[in-house]
Amino acid sequence: EAGxxxxxxxxxxxxxxxxxxxxxxxxxxxxVYWYQQxxxxxxxxxxxxxxxxxxxxxxxxxxxxxxxxxxxxSELNVNALELEDSALYLCAxxxxxxxxxxxxxxxxxxxLTVL
Amino acid sequence: GDSVTQMEGPVTLSEEAxxxxxxxxxxxxxxxxxxxxxxxxxxxxxxxKATKADDKGSNKGFxxxxxxxxxxxxxxxxxxxxxxxxxxxxxxxxxTNAGKSTFGDGTTLTVKP
Numbered sequence: 137e138a139g140x141x142x143x144x145x146x147x148x149x150x151x152x153x154x155x156x157x158x159x160x161x162x163x164x165x166x167x168v169y170w171y172q173q174x175x176x177x178x179x180x181x182x183x184x185x186x187x188x189x190x191x192x193x194x195x196x197x198x199x200x201x202x203x204x205x206x207x208x209x210s211e212l213n214v215n216a217l218e219l220e221d222s223a224l225y226l227c228a229x230x231x232x233x234x235x236x237x238x239x240x241x242x243x244x245x246x247x248l249t250v251l
Numbered sequence: 252g253d254s255v256t257q258m259e260g261p262v263t264l265s266e267e268a269x270x271x272x273x274x275x276x277x278x279x280x281x282x283x284x285x286x287x288x289x290x291x292x293x294x295x296x297x298x299x300k301a302t303k304a305d306d307k308g309s310n311k312g313f314x315x316x317x318x319x320x321x322x323x324x325x326x327x328x329x330x331x332x333x334x335x336x337x338x339x340x341x342x343x344x345x346x347t348n349a350g351k352s353t354f355g356d357g358t359t360l361t362v363k364p
Contacts, residue, residue, distance in 0.1 A: 140294070167350070169350065169352075171354075176356075177356070178340075178354055178355065178356035178357055179295075179340065179354040181351045181352065181353070184349075184350030184351065186350070191349065191350050192348070192349055192350040192351055194351065226294065226295070228295075238283065238300075238344075239285070239297045239300065240287075240295075240297070240352060241296075241297075242287075242294035242295040242296065243294050244292075244293060244294040245294060
C-alpha cells in the first residue's frame, strides 16, 4: 500500500513568488492535514481538509491557502513568499474525519527554500 | 489553547541505557496522546498512542502511560539501540479543536555504540 506522497521534494523560490506543494493521501483516507516544520520551531498546524472542504486552519496568514480535490489529493499554495516561509512542509492523512483526530500518516515533506 | 512541552534535547545515550523523554501537556478538552518518531531523512511515523487516562501505549520496546493527574505522557525504553537514534515528538489531539494535532518541539536522541 502506497503511503502519503508529496511533491516536489525540494523547491527554491525567491521572495514575492508563489509556491505550490502537492500531496496524495493513503488510499481510503479522506482527511488531509498540512503542517509547517520550520527550523527550531517544531510542527505548526496549517490546514485540515476533509471531503473537499477546509475544516480548520492554524494561525497563519491568508496567503497560505489550499484545496482538496475530488480524489482527496491536496494542494498547498503559499503566495507572496517571505524568507521566513522557508521550512519543511509536511502533509498527513488519516482515516478519522472530524472529532478527535487519530493517528496521522505523514509524507516525507517538501522542503521550501525562499531566497 | 492546547500545548505540549517536551524535555529539551539533544539526548545522547550509550547502547543498552535506559531512556526517558518527558512530555507534559495542557488541553482544553480530553486529549488523545501520541508519540511520533522521525528517523533521519524520513517523515514522522506513529510510535505509540493512548486515548484515555491510565492507558499504556507500547511498541518496539517503548512505553508511555497516560497520566491525567499529572498531565504527562513520558516515553520510556529499558534498553536503547543505535537504531533508535531519531527525533521523538509528543503530540495530542482533542475534540475541541477538531482536526488539529498539537506537537511538542521534538527531542533528538543519539545512541552511541
